[in-house]
Amino acid sequence: MAQNFDPAAATAAYLAQLPPEAHAKATAYTQGGHWLLLWGALVALLAAFLLVRSGVLVRLRRRFEGRRSRPLLVSYWIGGLYIVFDGVLSLPWSVYSDWWRPKQYGLTSQAFGGWLGESAISLAIGALIGGLFFAFLYALIRKAPRTWWLWSGGLTAAFIAIGMLLAPLYIEPIFNRYTPAPAGPVRDEVVAMARQVGVPSDKIFIYDGSKQSNAYTANVSGLFGSARVAMSDTMFKKGADIAEVRGVVGHEMGHYARHHSLWIAGVMSLLAILAFFLVDRLFAPACRLLGGEQIKGLSDPAGLPVLSAVLTVLLLLATPLTNSLIRIAESDADRYSLVNFNEPDGLAKALVKTVEYRAATPGRLEEIVFYDHPAVGRRIQRAMEWKAAHPKPLMTAAPDALVRAAFKDRIVVFPNMPVGMDGIALKADGSWFERHDFGWSRGRYAIAGGRLCLDEERGSRRCYAIGGAPGGWTLAQSGGAPVAVKLDRLPATASPG
Numbered sequence: 001m002a003q004n005f006d007p008a009a010a011t012a013a014y015l016a017q018l019p020p021e022a023h024a025k026a027t028a029y030t031q032g033g034h035w036l037l038l039w040g041a042l043v044a045l046l047a048a049f050l051l052v053r054s055g056v057l058v059r060l061r062r063r064f065e066g067r068r069s070r071p072l073l074v075s076y077w078i079g080g081l082y083i084v085f086d087g088v089l090s091l092p093w094s095v096y097s098d099w100w101r102p103k104q105y106g107l108t109s110q111a112f113g114g115w116l117g118e119s120a121i122s123l124a125i126g127a128l129i130g131g132l133f134f135a136f137l138y139a140l141i142r143k144a145p146r147t148w149w150l151w152s153g154g155l156t157a158a159f160i161a162i163g164m165l166l167a168p169l170y171i172e173p174i175f176n177r178y179t180p181a182p183a184g185p186v187r188d189e190v191v192a193m194a195r196q197v198g199v200p201s202d203k204i205f206i207y208d209g210s211k212q213s214n215a216y217t218a219n220v221s222g223l224f225g226s227a228r229v230a231m232s233d234t235m236f237k238k239g240a241d242i243a244e245v246r247g248v249v250g251h252e253m254g255h256y257a258r259h260h261s262l263w264i265a266g267v268m269s270l271l272a273i274l275a276f277f278l279v280d281r282l283f284a285p286a287c288r289l290l291g292g293e294q295i296k297g298l299s300d301p302a303g304l305p306v307l308s309a310v311l312t313v314l315l316l317l318a319t320p321l322t323n324s325l326i327r328i329a330e331s332d333a334d335r336y337s338l339v340n341f342n343e344p345d346g347l348a349k350a351l352v353k354t355v356e357y358r359a360a361t362p363g364r365l366e367e368i369v370f371y372d373h374p375a376v377g378r379r380i381q382r383a384m385e386w387k388a389a390h391p392k393p394l395m396t397a398a399p400d401a402l403v404r405a406a407f408k409d410r411i412v413v414f415p416n417m418p419v420g421m422d423g424i425a426l427k428a429d430g431s432w433f434e435r436h437d438f439g440w441s442r443g444r445y446a447i448a449g450g451r452l453c454l455d456e457e458r459g460s461r462r463c464y465a466i467g468g469a470p471g472g473w474t475l476a477q478s479g480g481a482p483v484a485v486k487l488d489r490l491p492a493t494a495s496p497g
């Protein structure tokens with residue numbers, strides 16, 4: 001590592017990979033997007049106003065009520081129908097902001113018909129689940145008219161948790177195909193990373209995200225057993241190399257390992273309590289303002305447009321808070337990736353490719369208010385500062401004979417091995433085995449040309465570049481960062497099974 005490595009200059013060099021026109025276009029897209037928040041809120045308020053004035057929900061509520069009292073069912077139907085009406089009224093706006101505008105900027109290649117079809121499915125799912133949420137919410141309002149807003153936090157938390165748990169199983173497959181990463185260097189690398197930090201290695205997927213968006217992206221979704229890391233195929237269409245995959249997947253594993261979604265869901269539920277408390281106080285004046293004379297108060301599900309209008313305004317005002325909450329988690333995930341996988345350049349290369357939908361160098365205030373990820377310029381700067389402070393272990397090729405002597409009858413132990421794994425056992429007779437979550441892997445190994453290659457009985461092969469550092473050994477997989485390993489003595493009786 002050059003001693004005069006300058007993080008600021010390296011950051012500028014990464015940003016200069018994009019021509020000034022590309023940065024200008026990204027800024028136009030991003031800053032226009034800030035205004036969309038305001039216009040979107042106004043459209044939502046207009047839709048609420050029209051729905052209240054039309055009196056349609058009041059008439060429907062009277063019809064559903066009939067003779068017997070079935071308040072839970074009535075609020076379920078009204079809630080679901082309200083979501084559908086609102087979606088249909090806002091459709092022209094959604095077409096503009098969610099399809100036409102990204103299309104103008106080359107951020108989606110999806111045909112209008114495909115977009116519309118998926119939006120209709122989303123709306124139907126939203127109505128079914130949202131109806132259920134509102135049915136419970138109105139039940140709380142009826143049963144606990146003074147303290148319903150307090151209980152609503154628990155209700156929100158339950159819905160977020162169940163939604164997160166079920167999304168990868170039942171919702172996401174409706175829109176995209178998720179496949180385990182195919183055999184090859186990417187999967188080998190990702191599996192090795194997962195083992196290194198103790199994340200289940202069978203939870204890494206690639207999905208056809210290019211169907212909806214050209215954005216270079218990956219994400220983590222799900223909760224507990226359903227949690228998984230998913231890389232969009234756009235990553236590979238835009239030429240992601242192993243270092244990038246390591247940087248990006250390291251970031252997503254950070255979200256997973258540090259339970260960011262649980263933290264965010266928890267805080268969102270607390271914010272929901274505050275929001276519903278304010279709804280409780282503001283409902284009556286808002287109802288008068290929108291002209292809802294026939295609405296019988298807060299407990300009347302026909303007043304849902306009024307309740308939503310208040311929430312819309314509160315949500316808009318809370319934007320800097322919610323964005324900052326997510327942004328802090330994103331910074332933490334970057335840090336996790338750097339600490340555990342040390343790929344500052346892989347991360348930077350990937351981040352440059354996200355600039356097209358998130359301008360790289362906003363002002364500090366603009367970032368705090370509008371950015372739910374730290375600005376790319378600052379993220380790359382932090383990665384480069386990390387690089388300056390943490391040079392990769394020096395690799396000096398060691399003679400094969402020396403390595404063979406050092407590695408035979410040893411267990412190669414990686415840092416942060418998951419519970420239940422020991423390492424790769426290398427026997428003097430040229431066979432190897434390792435124990436992991438689902439059983440044993442075994443085969444023949446060879447040390448040659450500065451590389452340790454493991455051939456598995458099933459036919460796959462994985463190789464590590466061997467580095468000799470002062471006082472120890474490092475192994476690096478397919479161009480990844482070298483990891484310092486420990487060599488433990490292999491007991492003479494050790495065998496797989």
Ligand SMILES: [Zn+2]
Pocket residue numbers: 251252255330333
């Ligand atoms: Zn993230």
